[in-house]
Amino acid sequence: MALTREQLAQRVAQEFHDGYYVNLGIGIPTLAANYIPDGMQVMLQSENGLLGMGPFPLDEEVDADLINAGKQTVTMATGASLFSSAESFAMIRGGHVDLTVLGAFEVDCQGNIASYMIPGKLIKGMGGAMDLVAGADNIIVTMTHASKHGESKLLPECTLPLTGKGCIKRVLTDLALLDIEDGKFVLRERAPGVSVEEIVELTAGELVVPDSVPEMVF
Amino acid sequence: MSGFDKVVGSYEEAMAGLEDNMTVVAGGFGLCGIPENLIKEIKRKGNRGLTIASNNCGTDDCGLGLLLQDKQISKMIASYVGENALFEAQMMSGELEVELTPQGTLAEKMRAGGAGIPAFYTATGYGTPVGEGKEVREFNGRHYILEEAIQGDFSIAKAWKADRYGNLVFRKTARNFNPMAVTAGKVAVVEVEEIVEPGELDPDEIHLPGIYVNRLIQGTFEKIIEQRTVRSA
Numbered sequence: 001m002a003l004t005r006e007q008l009a010q011r012v013a014q015e016f017h018d019g020y021y022v023n024l025g026i027g028i029p030t031l032a033a034n035y036i037p038d039g040m041q042v043m044l045q046s047e048n049g050l051l052g053m054g055p056f057p058l059d060e061e062v063d064a065d066l067i068n069a070g071k072q073t074v075t076m077a078t079g080a081s082l083f084s085s086a087e088s089f090a091m092i093r094g095g096h097v098d099l100t101v102l103g104a105f106e107v108d109c110q111g112n113i114a115s116y117m118i119p120g121k122l123i124k125g126m127g128g129a130m131d132l133v134a135g136a137d138n139i140i141v142t143m144t145h146a147s148k149h150g151e152s153k154l155l156p157e158c159t160l161p162l163t164g165k166g167c168i169k170r171v172l173t174d175l176a177l178l179d180i181e182d183g184k185f186v187l188r189e190r191a192p193g194v195s196v197e198e199i200v201e202l203t204a205g206e207l208v209v210p211d212s213v214p215e216m217v218f
Numbered sequence: 219m220s221g222f223d224k225v226v227g228s229y230e231e232a233m234a235g236l237e238d239n240m241t242v243v244a245g246g247f248g249l250c251g252i253p254e255n256l257i258k259e260i261k262r263k264g265n266r267g268l269t270i271a272s273n274n275c276g277t278d279d280c281g282l283g284l285l286l287q288d289k290q291i292s293k294m295i296a297s298y299v300g301e302n303a304l305f306e307a308q309m310m311s312g313e314l315e316v317e318l319t320p321q322g323t324l325a326e327k328m329r330a331g332g333a334g335i336p337a338f339y340t341a342t343g344y345g346t347p348v349g350e351g352k353e354v355r356e357f358n359g360r361h362y363i364l365e366e367a368i369q370g371d372f373s374i375a376k377a378w379k380a381d382r383y384g385n386l387v388f389r390k391t392a393r394n395f396n397p398m399a400v401t402a403g404k405v406a407v408v409e410v411e412e413i414v415e416p417g418e419l420d421p422d423e424i425h426l427p428g429i430y431v432n433r434l435i436q437g438t439f440e441k442i443i444e445q446r447t448v449r450s451a
Contacts, residue, residue, distance in 0.1 A: 047321065048247045049391045056449040064250065064441035065378075065392040071248040072447040082390055084397045084425075085247070085273070086329040089322025093342065112345075116318075123306060123318075125298035126348075131322030134342040165345025 001193045002174040003216075008142055010035045010218050011172055012101055015140060016042050023047065023092065023132060025102030026070040028142045032101060043077070045097055047088050047128040052080025069128065092128070093135040100136040102129055104143045106158045109205035111168045111180045113141060114160035126163055133164030145173035145202050152204035154178070154185055175199050177216065184208050189216045224384040224434040225413060229259040232407050232435045236372055238265050239292075243328055243370035244272035244282065245399035248444050251392030252281045253409050255437040256374040261285055271295040271328065271368050271402075273321060273395055275305045280442050289313065295368065297321040301444075320348060323365050325398055330367035332401025332430065337366045373403025376439075377426070380410045381417070384431030385424045397426045407433045 003011065008028050013035035016022065023045045024030050033053075036042045044053040046068040053068055054075035061075060068074045076082075091097060104115040113133060116126040133139060146152050154171065171178045176199045177189040186208045187199060192215045200207060226232050233256060236242070242260070246252030257276075260268075261284045268291050275294055276283035285291050286304045293315040299305045308314035319327070320342045330338055339362035343349045353364040375396040378389035386408060388396055400406045413436045 046391070048250070049394050056447045058451055059448050062443070062446060062448060063390065064443050065390040067248065067250050067391055067443075067445075071250070071444040073443060073445065074447075076390075082393060084388075084393050085321065085325035085395045086398050089325050093322055093340065123309060124300040125296065125318050126320050127298040128321040130320035130346065130348060131342045134340070134344070135322075162346040 001191065003191045005031060007218060008172060008174060011177065011216055012140060012142060013037070015099060016040060017098070020098040021045055021051065021096065022099045022101070023097050025129070027103050029101035029103065030070065043079070045088070045091070046074070047085070047092065047132070049083050049085055049088050050074075050076065050080060051083070052077040054080070089128070089131050092131050095135055095137060097136055098138060100132045100139045101142060102132060102139070104141045104163070106153050106155055106160055107141055107143070107168050107171055108155045108158045109180055109183055109185050110157070111166040112158045113163045113168050114158040115163045117161055119161065129163050133167045139168055139170065141168055141171045143171065143173055145175040145199070150202065152202050154203045154205050156205045175202065186210070187213050189214055191216055222383040222416075222428065224428065224431050225382050226433045226435050229255055229435065232256060232409070232433050233259045233263060235405060236260065236263060236265055239267040240265070240371040241269040241271070241369070243331070243368060243373040243399045243402045244270060245375035245394065245396030246281065247273050247391065247394035249276065249281050249442050251376050251388070251394050251396055252276065253374040253376040254281060254439055256407055256409055257282055257284055260290070261288065264288070264290070266290050267292045269293040269295070271324070271370065273297050273324060275299065275302055277302055277444065278304045286314070293317065295319055295324065297324050318348070325395060327365060327368040328395065328398035328402040331369040332398060335367055337364050339364055368402055370403040371405065373399045373406045375400045375406070375408045377408055377410045379412045379414065379419065380408065380434055381414050381419050381428070382434070383416050384408065384428030384434050385419055386410070386426040386428070386431065387419060387423060388425050393425065400426060401430045405432050406430055409435050409437045411439065412436065
């Protein structure tokens with residue numbers, strides 16, 4: 001079975017370490033904040049100028065001056081700090097954020113990522129994604145493995161305009177966890193009940209399958 | 219106005235001198251911390267052919283989106299255009315020129331524009347459409363592209379509090395692009411929720427010194443929330 005949104009978020013959260021500063025992109029990455037293990041301290045960076053993002057507010061706590069990068073109302077965690085966008089991207093570009101998690105339309109086995117536009121169809125803009133992928137060493141891309149029509153999004157070469165070049169080393173899809181090493185995808189884990197054959201079938205880029213590919217554990 | 223007193227009496231006075239085809243640098247992120255009344259004044263004045271540098275372009279009927287309605291903007295320098303149908307439609311039809319700029323690069327372009335730095339190198343955008351046609355240099359084995367600073371004929375920004383000398387204090391994530399935007403304009407216009415007398419703000423708590431501010435006005439704000447998300451108790 002392909003992972004649900006919640007399971008994807010749970011698997012992302014397994015990459016957190018105590019004391020990590022983490023930037024979570026809009027969508028599934030944001031959900032990972034719900035699965036920070038008890039007793040572990042993780043501080044969430046929101047690129048619009050908040051380090052130490054808390055949960056959504058109670059109705060009476062809603063403050064128009066306090067939002068996250070997805071423009072949702074949020075709260076501040078204990079020990080939070082506030083700053084300008086220039087300061088925010090200084091910490092991102094300067095490599096001070098320990099882990100970045102973001103979505104994508106496509107990745108390829110050279111570590112390239114495309115996530116901000118589909119020419120002629122959709123223009124979202126890159127927001128902070130280009131800065132995040134250029135600034136972070138430790139990035140996880142979360143995405144669906146293939147389109148609804150069964151076309152692989154893990155490619156030999158991205159077809160869409162790039163968000164970043166040669167910067168992605170780890171991809172979590174609804175079917176698998178993969179690393180990118182030496183110009184190849186390496187299959188590390190399978191979603192529970194998903195076969196290696198199924199993953200091979202839906203991976204267009206060169207894929208290395210180690211002898212043992214464990215199922216993800218939640 | 220006299221001496222260091224930056225306070226002006228009306229929004230008309232605040233935006234006086236803005237002409238067609240000028241460049242305006244604006245603060246705000248989404249609808250958070252936007253200079254909403256200064257934008258309305260630009261709409262009222264009806265200036266056209268404007269180039270606007272701002273992270274977003276508001277929504278269809280709020281913020282800078284108001285200036286799209288009457289096609290007052292000819293060029294937008296922004297990082298994100300999603301969730302704004304008018305923006306996307308005018309961009310797709312070619313009526314609106316858009317320079318998509320990574321968010322951190324945009325913030326730094328404004329900062330550089332205000333700080334006398336004409337250009338800077340960044341790894342952001344190397345190997346992507348953003349880097350096309352830009353100078354590339356290698357430092358310590360990594361590729362960087364040269365990005366140029368942004369300066370505006372005007373800048374428009376929103377702060378929380380100010381003293382009459384234009385010393386500014388921002389509030390929570392409404393700070394965002396505002397401090398850099400202020401510094402990047404030849405005429406920097408700031409609207410605030412409260413103006414106090416000089417000496418009432420603790421100098422240690424001032425986020426942006428009044429030297430960058432030319433005109434200051436107190437306004438009332440709608441503060442529209444784009445995505446009201448709450449948890450239950």
